[in-house]
Amino acid sequence: MSQEGNSSPAWLEELQLSDVLTSDAVRSLHATIEQEWDFLRRSACQTAAGRALWSHAVHDPIAAVLAGESYLRSLYEKMRQDKLNNAQEISGVILAVRTLWFDSRLEAAIDSFVTRPAQVVLLGAGMDARAYRLNCLKESIVFEVDFPELLQVKASLLKEVMVSSKEHQISMRAKSLIRVAADLREGDWIEKLQKSGYLPERQTVWVLEGILYYLPHLLAMQVLEAIAAGCTSTHSVLLADFMNKSSVSLSDSTFQFYSDWPDHLLSSMGYGQVKLSQIGDPDAHFGLLSDSQNLFHKLRRLPRSMEIDPDDGTPCRRLYLVEASN
Numbered sequence: 001m002s003q004e005g006n007s008s009p010a011w012l013e014e015l016q017l018s019d020v021l022t023s024d025a026v027r028s029l030h031a032t033i034e035q036e037w038d039f040l041r042r043s044a045c046q047t048a049a050g051r052a053l054w055s056h057a058v059h060d061p062i063a064a065v066l067a068g069e070s071y072l073r074s075l076y077e078k079m080r081q082d083k084l085n086n087a088q089e090i091s092g093v094i095l096a097v098r099t100l101w102f103d104s105r106l107e108a109a110i111d112s113f114v115t116r117p118a119q120v121v122l123l124g125a126g127m128d129a130r131a132y133r134l135n136c137l138k139e140s141i142v143f144e145v146d147f148p149e150l151l152q153v154k155a156s157l158l159k160e161v162m163v164s165s166k167e168h169q170i171s172m173r174a175k176s177l178i179r180v181a182a183d184l185r186e187g188d189w190i191e192k193l194q195k196s197g198y199l200p201e202r203q204t205v206w207v208l209e210g211i212l213y214y215l216p217h218l219l220a221m222q223v224l225e226a227i228a229a230g231c232t233s234t235h236s237v238l239l240a241d242f243m244n245k246s247s248v249s250l251s252d253s254t255f256q257f258y259s260d261w262p263d264h265l266l267s268s269m270g271y272g273q274v275k276l277s278q279i280g281d282p283d284a285h286f287g288l289l290s291d292s293q294n295l296f297h298k299l300r301r302l303p304r305s306m307e308i309d310p311d312d313g314t315p316c317r318r319l320y321l322v323e324a325s326n
Contacts, residue, residue, distance in 0.1 A: 015076045020164040021065050029153055030068035040214055041150050044126030049075045050095035057096050057288055065161050066127035088294040097279050100286045101321050102209050102239055107136040109205045109237040117141050117175055119204040124211030137174035143198055148181035185219060190226055200230050208240035213255045220257035228269040231326045238324045246307055246315035262322050271324035284321055
């Protein structure tokens with residue numbers, strides 16, 4: 001499902017789906033998702049759809065099956081219309097850039113550790129498949145923390161991929177993968193993580209991708225503070241994305257937590273080194289934002305303190321990508 005330039009005739013064609021994706025077993029699992037999951041849980045499939053349809057940039061051969069037919073078709077149609085209309089930003093590009101930024105910073109963090117094995121904790125892991133696609137995890141123990149029903153369906157979908165003889169061979173890239181059934185909205189997720197084998201004294205990369213802004217403010221702060229408290233005794237790295245206030249206002253019923261200055265916030269929690277990037281920065285571009293007039297380049301030229309674009313009166317909606325270490 002690779003994509004080409006705006007003029008490619010491929011965008012005039014129907015989306016091509018694999019046999020395993022259209023199998024009865026996979027369709028049944030995704031029917032359960034549609035019927036029983038709330039928006040927060042289903043957002044994991046939307047993320048997977050973005051990774052699948054930006055496959056020319058993001059290598060994730062499992063993403064399409066994890067996303068499901070419905071979310072793939074919906075995003076594909078948006079991307080098709082954007083391409084045909086020569087839009088300055090193609091739907092899903094922010095997700096592709098975000099994924100690549102997390103991939104690159106995760107690899108750099110692991111390379112900076114002097115002891116092995118490292119731990120990688122994916123909070124709100126959703127349909128993340130990094131344990132199956134990133135070679136940099138070959139000496140790392142990966143923990144996926146999420147709702148029990150989500151992890152169960154995800155495991156079933158992965159099983160269908162594994163047994164499908166028509167798919168390319170999929171194998172674990174991480175040293176090991178441990179799924180931790182826990183709800184971040186409850187106070188026992190750290191305890192469940194430790195009972196599953198997480199060692200606070202071991203070097204760890206904490207990955208909070210696409211999760212914080214779904215949480216109430218108090219809860220998001222508690223999660224960040226719990227991670228910071230556990231990072232005082234050993235070298236650990238936090239990777240997270242933050243919406244600013246204007247971005248959260250896109251959907252007050254969906255998004256809750258925001259920070260206009262997440263670099264200052266994390267510094268106040270004790271992190272000695274904090275680096276903030278915005279979509280379109282040199283380390284958050286990946287050749288996917290070639291139009292100099294696109295929204296992200298425009299936002300980067302405006303001061304972060306500015307909430308309204310003085311040229312057109314639109315809100316300055318930003319996504320910050322932040323790396324913090326102690």
